Structures are given as structure tokens and as C-alpha cells.
Amino acid sequence: MDTAERAAVLFANDAFYVAFQTGDAEAMEDLWSTDALVTCVHPGWQHLKGRDVVMEAWHSILGNPPDAPLRMEGASASVYGDTAVVICYEILGNINLVATNIFVRENNTWKIVHHQAGQSPPAPADDDPEPPETMQ
């Protein structure tokens, strides 16, 4: 059960990065909670609070894609009842970031309520990300 829960959260986390990578603002909007308060901390920014403000920033970011492709790796999920936390690494050219992504269960779907990314060393090689087959 816990493995299935974590896999579902990691699936939502993957969807977040696919939307990020492909600049899909509509998908990004759909991935964030509409019922709960959402907040976001982009690297080097003050925090953003409230869905309108957070979405406005995403539209701006997704409308100005970086030169280097974004990759995500080393995702690890923890589920605390109806809330879940994913820690993962973002690689953008030679910039390494580590992110905390928080999800809440909303109509049986995991929706994002908070994202913080900040500069970090590269992802540890010996981390224990959940294997892809946990979705099966």
C-alpha cells in the first residue's frame, strides 16, 4: 500500500517535470491544487503565495524556456497520510538544484501545493530512488 502510494506520488512528480520540460502551462495548472493554499519558492526568488501568483510565475517561466534542457533525477517520496513530500534533483546544464515538492490528496489525485528548489551539489550516486516498476 505504501509502495503504491509512493509510486502514485512519484508519478505526479514526474508529470510536474514533464510539464516543466515541455513548457505545458495548461498541464502545469492542472497539476497544482485548486482547493488548498499553494506556495512556491523558485531559486533566487522570494516565495510566492496563492494560486494566481504561483500560476502567473509558471506562465512566465514556461514562456521563457532555458537554453539547456531540464532533467530530474533521484526522486524519493514520503507519504504522511493525505500529504506527501518528494525530494529530487534538477539538472539544468551545469546547474544542480535540489527540490522539495509537497502534494496533497485531492479527489483521489495527488496535487502539488508547494515547490522549493535551491542550488545543491549533484544528486548522490548511491541514493535509493524508487524503481520505475513500482507503478505496476
Add this chain to the structure above:
Amino acid sequence: MDTAERAAVLFANDAFYVAFQTGDAEAMEDLWSTDALVTCVHPGWQHLKGRDVVMEAWHSILGNPPDAPLRMEGASASVYGDTAVVICYEILGNINLVATNIFVRENNTWKIVHHQAGQSPPAPADDDPEPPETMQ
């Protein structure tokens, strides 16, 4: 109810920074969850996972206090059932950090399960932190 909940979370968040500021490792240990998986991302570090690893790092950090005193400001709490998220700013000399602190309810007490801090601009002057009197 929600205001009282958020005040209780902010009280736990304050206690975290008091332990941090005073180098009180025993208080720090008591503030983190013993039942749930805990994780931590210090600025410029890879993430830490598991209570033993996270506590070992805190003992090291608290045993080597920085020259400048640490201040915390602009704390804002969101409660999602039995989980809560605090965003706040940490000021260490001329270094500004923004932190995401995640709490879970454990035996009717809010315990920390995750902390991430990363460099940021200073806290916004026009933020809306909960006033101290919300504890009354």
C-alpha cells in the same frame, strides 16, 4: 480553528529556531518526528534521509555555531489536515535564506519531518506573517 492550528505550527517553528540559535541539540532532537521518516536539505548539501543521519548533521551544525547570530522572520504557516508547511526567512549576517519546514501531528504535537533552506533575496517587507497574538 485554523488560526489556532497555524499558531501551534508557528510555535513549533519558533521552537526549531530557538534550538538552532541556542545550539540546543537536545531540544532539536525533541522537535523532530520519531515516528515518521525525516529528511533535511541544508544549503549547499545533498539531502539527508533518516533520523540518525539528520540528527548527526544537526549535532555537527549546532556544535560549530556561525559567527553571526541567526534570525528568523516572515514565517507563514499552511495546515493540510495532519501535516503543515511553514515558509520563513533565515538571516545569517549578510546571507538571506528561505526555508520550507514541514510538520506532522504526532501525539497532538507538531513535529518536524523536513527542512530545506536555500539562498534567497531578503524577506518581503509586505508579507503577512501571522501576528504573535494568534497564540492567545
